[in-house]
Amino acid sequence: MKALAVFPAQRAVRLVAHPEPAITTPTGVKLRILEIGICGTDREIVGFQYGTPPPGSEYLVLGHESLGEVIEVGTAVTRVKPGDLVVTMVRRPCPHAECLACPVDRQDFCSTGDFTERGIKGAHGFCTQFVVDDEKYMNVVPRQLREVAVLTEPLTIAEKAITQVWQVQQRLPWIAPGKPGPKGRFHRAVVLGAGPVGLLGAMALSNAGFETTVYSRTSGPHDKARLVESFGARYVAVETTTLEQLAEKVGNIDLVYEATGAAQLSFETMEVLGTNGVFIFTGVPGRRGPIELDADLIMRNLVLGNQVVFGTVNANRDAFEAAIRDLGTFMGRWPEAVRGLITGRYPIQKATDVLLGEPGGIKNVIAIS
Ligand code: BGC
Ligand code: ZN
Numbered sequence: 437m438k439a440l441a442v443f444p445a446q447r448a449v450r451l452v453a454h455p456e457p458a459i460t461t462p463t464g465v466k467l468r469i470l471e472i473g474i475c476g477t478d479r480e481i482v483g484f485q486y487g488t489p490p491p492g493s494e495y496l497v498l499g500h501e502s503l504g505e506v507i508e509v510g511t512a513v514t515r516v517k518p519g520d521l522v523v524t525m526v527r528r529p530c531p532h533a534e535c536l537a538c539p540v541d542r543q544d545f546c547s548t549g550d551f552t553e554r555g556i557k558g559a560h561g562f563c564t565q566f567v568v569d570d571e572k573y574m575n576v577v578p579r580q581l582r583e584v585a586v587l588t589e590p591l592t593i594a595e596k597a598i599t600q601v602w603q604v605q606q607r608l609p610w611i612a613p614g615k616p617g618p619k620g621r622f623h624r625a626v627v628l629g630a631g632p633v634g635l636l637g638a639m640a641l642s643n644a645g646f647e648t649t650v651y652s653r654t655s656g657p658h659d660k661a662r663l664v665e666s667f668g669a670r671y672v673a674v675e676t677t678t679l680e681q682l683a684e685k686v687g688n689i690d691l692v693y694e695a696t697g698a699a700q701l702s703f704e705t706m707e708v709l710g711t712n713g714v715f716i717f718t719g720v721p722g723r724r725g726p727i728e729l730d731a732d733l734i735m736r737n738l739v740l741g742n743q744v745v746f747g748t749v750n751a752n753r754d755a756f757e758a759a760i761r762d763l764g765t766f767m768g769r770w771p772e773a774v775r776g777l778i779t780g781r782y783p784i785q786k787a788t789d790v791l792l793g794e795p796g797g798i799k800n801v802i803a804i805s
Contacts, residue, residue, distance in 0.1 A: 439452050440452075442482055442489075461570070463513055464509075464513075466507050496561070521576065528554070577760050587632070622691075624686050625648045626651055640762060646691065649671075703729050707730060709737065
């Protein structure tokens with residue numbers, strides 16, 4: 437079968453003939469892959485900055501944002517049945533019994549670093565025609581979400597982040613879990629970046645009741661600004677508005693959801709994070725050398741403002757289930773905005789061009805079958 441593969445040693449990316457997998461365990465499930473989303477991680481992998489083939493293989497099959505259809509199930513499978521649409525999780529547990537996270541199915545917090553990630557680290561991905569995996573990593577998606585379900589995996593990033601926000605903010609005496617406070621009491625969010633992770637994060641925050649501002653490079657009116665406004669958030673451009681002006685517009689910035697991978701802008705934004713605020717990093721920057729920062733100001737604000745900064749990566753089953761639920765809610769509230777996030781669909785023969793070129797748009801998708 438066809439698969440999109442990266443050969444790190446040869447510095448090559450191409451379609452390969454990859455052996456079709458078969459079910460070998462009672463809980464195995466075989467999928468026909470329908471769609472694969474392309475993200476910044478994939479671009480880093482094809483830029484040979486990141487990504488590791490499985491042991492013994494000279495290539496890595498790419499693709500971790502997937503949508504598949506169940507075509508065959510092992511004898512003991514109960515979670516899915518043929519015909520179901522499923523999104524498969526990315527990370528697999530490390531082999532160590534002493535890991536604090538993997539043995540309890542929380543490999544998203546793996547404490548040894550020896551986890552694998554399908555399509556990223558030590559395990560083949562999903563940008564191919566058929567995939568076999570264990571049912572425990574699969575999450576059923578309602579048929580009505582077929583056209584947007586490939587956005588589930590990138591949305592899990594926001595879901596896991598928001599769950600942690602409420603855990604952190606339990607420290608505030610007036611916060612009810614899962615619900616922004618009344619005006620002035622933790623309800624104002626700023627999202628840095630208007631790529632897929634930023635926009636899905638902004639939708640999730642908006643949907644959760646936050647007054648949400650997306651702060652991104654270029655000034656509108658343009659499609660992205662209109663898209664942001666269509667789901668009830670505000671679009672503010674870095675080009676025309678300084679961080680001080682942003683903070684003035686927003687008021688106490690309670691939450692920053694970083695989705696740019698740009699350290700300079702992110703740390704500068706930390707200077708305007710509000711009292712009792714939470715700053716979340718989701719981007720993984722390339723190493724570009726030291727930057728200049730007003731670190732004293734940031735440290736003062738962190739201490740005197742009771743601020744919390746955390747990074748978040750990968751997602752567990754709960755985050756996938758929340759993402760599927762929320763995607764349904766978003767489609768009920770803002771169907772055009774959700775559809776508008778997918779700006780290109782390409783056949784697998786075009787996959788290398790999409791990955792290596794500058795296809796533009798928001799989320800580009802490889803449509804496989
Ligand atoms: C994926 C995560 C993964 C991370 C780091 C992201 O693009 O969405 O599942 O953990 O890359 O490899
Ligand atoms: Zn991704």
